[in-house]
Amino acid sequence: xxxxxxxxxxxxxxxxxxxxxxxxxxxxxxxxxxxxxxxxxxxxxxxxxxxxxxxxxxxxxxxxxxxxxxxxxxxxxxxxxxxxxxxxxxxxxxxxxxxxxxxxxxxxxxxxxxx
Amino acid sequence: xxxxxxxxxxxxxxxxxxxxxxxxxxxxxxxxxxxxxxxxxxxxxxxxxxxxxxxxxxxxxxxxxxxxxxxxxxxxxxxxxxxxxxxxxxxxxxxxxxxxxxxxxxxxxxxxxx
Numbered sequence: 001x002x003x004x005x006x007x008x009x010x011x012x013x014x015x016x017x018x019x020x021x022x023x024x025x026x027x028x029x030x031x032x033x034x035x036x037x038x039x040x041x042x043x044x045x046x047x048x049x050x051x052x053x054x055x056x057x058x059x060x061x062x063x064x065x066x067x068x069x070x071x072x073x074x075x076x077x078x079x080x081x082x083x084x085x086x087x088x089x090x091x092x093x094x095x096x097x098x099x100x101x102x103x104x105x106x107x108x109x110x111x112x113x114x115x
Numbered sequence: 116x117x118x119x120x121x122x123x124x125x126x127x128x129x130x131x132x133x134x135x136x137x138x139x140x141x142x143x144x145x146x147x148x149x150x151x152x153x154x155x156x157x158x159x160x161x162x163x164x165x166x167x168x169x170x171x172x173x174x175x176x177x178x179x180x181x182x183x184x185x186x187x188x189x190x191x192x193x194x195x196x197x198x199x200x201x202x203x204x205x206x207x208x209x210x211x212x213x214x215x216x217x218x219x220x221x222x223x224x225x226x227x228x229x
Contacts, residue, residue, distance in 0.1 A: 004158070034217070043121075043221030044159075044205060059216075090158055094217070103149065104207075104217060106158030 002027040006091045006107030013114055019064075019078040021110050023091030026072070033074040034092040034104070035066055044090065050074060086114045117142040117208050121220035129228050134178075134193040136223045138206030141187060148189040149207040149217075150180055159205060165189065166211070176200070201227045 003026040036044040046059045048066035091107040122137040151159040163174025170182040206220040
């Protein structure tokens with residue numbers, strides 16, 4: 001099965017500072033990768049997903065961006081953080097393949113507080 | 116397009132009582148349906164999933180869910196709640212047929228009262 005490494009676990013950043021959250025995946029190749037944000041009362045909001053290197057789809061317009069420089073590496077970034085960027089960020093991976101119905105594997109999350 | 120609605124952001128049950136967490140979905144194509152559980156400050160873990168075949172799906176920790184196409188529902192049940200079941204539960208939908216987007220509901224926090 002897959003293992004998702006996500007770091008850091010906790011991050012406190014001032015408004016206007018940059019952000020870089022990294023996620024790496026073990027135990028699979030060519031996975032579909034996802035960034036979710038979890039905010040109280042809103043469940044998991046899909047931010048970005050990627051079906052391959054350099055292929056990024058954005059689900060919501062926002063202050064964040066994502067990149068996939070390698071097959072099993074997924075990075076969430078911001079040039080200038082806003083207060084509204086605070087939340088619990090989860091990286092997830094799923095085996096690729098059309099219509100496989102495979103489950104998502106999740107990282108342990110990053111709690112981001114923007115002050 | 117697809118979406119998931121979970122009725123009840125908080126559910127409380129007594130230990131030993133029936134657990135019922137509701138999930139309704141919409142999908143323009145036949146869906147794959149999932150229930151995930153999240154313990155505090157952790158990622159999500161899969162409880163069970165429905166892809167094709169038998170509509171009653173059994174998962175880990177004694178949970179099960181039934182896919183009802185006519186009701187567009189996928190409710191999660193457990194006959195007898197344990198204290199260890201206290202967590203947040205998420206229903207999710209993914210279209211079959213190749214599109215990889217997975218959409219989650221807003222979650223239901225389950226409290227188990229001793």
